[in-house]
Amino acid sequence: MNDLEIELDRLELIPVMPIPDHLTGEVQSKLAYVDELIASAQVPPPGDQIVLRLRQPAGSLPEARRAELEDKVQRVVTSMVKGAFKPKIQVLEDHLDRPTPFSEDPMSQLAGRGEISQEAPGVYSLGPLVTRLIGYFEGRFLDLAASFGAQPYRFPTLIPARYLERVNYFRAFPHSLTFVTHLREDLDAIDHFSQLAACDEAGVLNTPPASFAQVQTLLSPAVCYHLYFALADKTLPGGKLAATAVGNCFRYEAINLVSLERLWNFTMREVIFVGPKDYVLENRETARQRMHRVLEETGLAYRVESANDPFFIGEFRKQAAFQSAFQLKYEIRARLPFKERLALVVKRSSPPSTLAVGSYNYHQDFFGRNLNISLPDGSPAHTGCVAFGLERIAFAFLAQHGLDPAGWPVHVAEAIK
Numbered sequence: 001m002n003d004l005e006i007e008l009d010r011l012e013l014i015p016v017m018p019i020p021d022h023l024t025g026e027v028q029s030k031l032a033y034v035d036e037l038i039a040s041a042q043v044p045p046p047g048d049q050i051v052l053r054l055r056q057p058a059g060s061l062p063e064a065r066r067a068e069l070e071d072k073v074q075r076v077v078t079s080m081v082k083g084a085f086k087p088k089i090q091v092l093e094d095h096l097d098r099p100t101p102f103s104e105d106p107m108s109q110l111a112g113r114g115e116i117s118q119e120a121p122g123v124y125s126l127g128p129l130v131t132r133l134i135g136y137f138e139g140r141f142l143d144l145a146a147s148f149g150a151q152p153y154r155f156p157t158l159i160p161a162r163y164l165e166r167v168n169y170f171r172a173f174p175h176s177l178t179f180v181t182h183l184r185e186d187l188d189a190i191d192h193f194s195q196l197a198a199c200d201e202a203g204v205l206n207t208p209p210a211s212f213a214q215v216q217t218l219l220s221p222a223v224c225y226h227l228y229f230a231l232a233d234k235t236l237p238g239g240k241l242a243a244t245a246v247g248n249c250f251r252y253e254a255i256n257l258v259s260l261e262r263l264w265n266f267t268m269r270e271v272i273f274v275g276p277k278d279y280v281l282e283n284r285e286t287a288r289q290r291m292h293r294v295l296e297e298t299g300l301a302y303r304v305e306s307a308n309d310p311f312f313i314g315e316f317r318k319q320a321a322f323q324s325a326f327q328l329k330y331e332i333r334a335r336l337p338f339k340e341r342l343a344l345v346v347k348r349s350s351p352p353s354t355l356a357v358g359s360y361n362y363h364q365d366f367f368g369r370n371l372n373i374s375l376p377d378g379s380p381a382h383t384g385c386v387a388f389g390l391e392r393i394a395f396a397f398l399a400q401h402g403l404d405p406a407g408w409p410v411h412v413a414e415a416i417k
């Protein structure tokens with residue numbers, strides 16, 4: 001068998017109910033969590049079938065196993081598509097036509113120069129150029145935070161399970177959780193572990209059964225939650241607060257963890273507003289306008305448009321519609337020119353390929369109510385945050401402008417000298 005035959009052997013085509021254009025990306029990303037057999041998943045136009053590449057030949061699967069796989073895929077599609085309506089995408093800014101001199105995928109050049117080094121899927125070390133570029137963007141975000149008089153905070157990387165439970169995280173985003181544990185406080189368990197623990201070829205750590213304590217803590221998926229937890233069950237002194245923090249965030253995105261685009265371990269800088277509704281909404285809008293000027297200097301080609309969070313399958317339809325109806329989330333989506341080239345190669349006309357590098361979020365009084373954060377008049381606080389993915393914004397910039405600072409917009413090139 002040649003390579004092509006092996007590849008074809010692993011393909012599984014599943015006809016499904018028509019998936020409208022605006023949902024193909026969401027469905028495709030959720031297929032990553034459907035079955036461990038799935039190595040990759042695609043929803044090619046016109047969206048009436050799913051193409052899966054499996055980890056083993058489709059023909060070698062028992063019929064019952066194939067049926068189970070197909071059933072799970074159908075459940076995802078039905079649950080996300082049936083009764084869904086197309087949200088009106090609101091575009092607040094459109095600068096996608098800014099000149100972008102570069103059109104390659106920067107990953108191989110970055111790897112070639114030792115600027116990135118992959119430790120595991122979605123886990124990278126970054127070298128001096130990328131680090132300096134991130135430092136440049138961090139500087140701009142800190143300026144933004146300072147323009148609101150935002151108070152600095154530092155938050156832990158771990159987050160207690162009971163906190164996430166209080167904000168319904170286990171219902172909304174179970175798929176991307178990362179759990180933390182430790183060995184049980186037991187001499188025999190620790191002795192056993194120290195003698196038997198070893199990694200297999202796939203990097204799996206084999207341990208004696210019952211080594212680990214039960215999970216009480218996870219790796220934090222976002223930064224602003226920590227501020228809300230610190231304010232929980234209290235009245236907010238002064239009735240409003242602007243804060244800022246940077247932190248490690250963790251989202252397990254399974255087979256979607258490809259390149260710097262989608263990391264398991266990434267860094268987010270947030271500017272956070274807590275107070276009455278108007279205070280939060282006005283500041284979110286002011287932040288967008290200030291960022292507009294900053295992003296212009298960076299020469300980034302992007303658009304700001306309404307969006308929704310990546311809720312898990314069962315919650316997706318309802319929650320996404322809610323977010324869209326109340327304009328709760330806008331994303332800064334940067335162009336990835338190399339993806340458009342790829343689309344041309346497969347002769348598909350496609351809209352510009354973009355990646356979210358930041359978001360402007362308004363949570364209404366969700367955290368205020370669930371965590372009992374009160375304003376001086378006794379009403380629940382409203383919250384909002386402006387969140388930037390540091391690796392993502394650097395990646396998008398490099399994808400548009402290349403790795404040579406000589407060709408970069410002067411403002412950026414000067415700043416990282």
Ligand code: ATP
Nearest residue numbers: 251261262263266310356357358359387388389392
């Ligand atoms: P996406 O739509 O790409 O899944 P998101 O809507 O879940 O992202 P937010 O929750 O708004 O993202 O997080 C704020 C920012 O953090 C994003 O705009 C992005 O820049 C960054 N970010 C989110 N998830 C990841 C990830 N897995 N890897 C790298 N950066 C990420």
Ligand code: ZN
Nearest residue numbers: 224270385387
């Ligand atoms: Zn936030």
Ligand code: MG
Nearest residue numbers: 307308309356
């Ligand atoms: Mg998003």
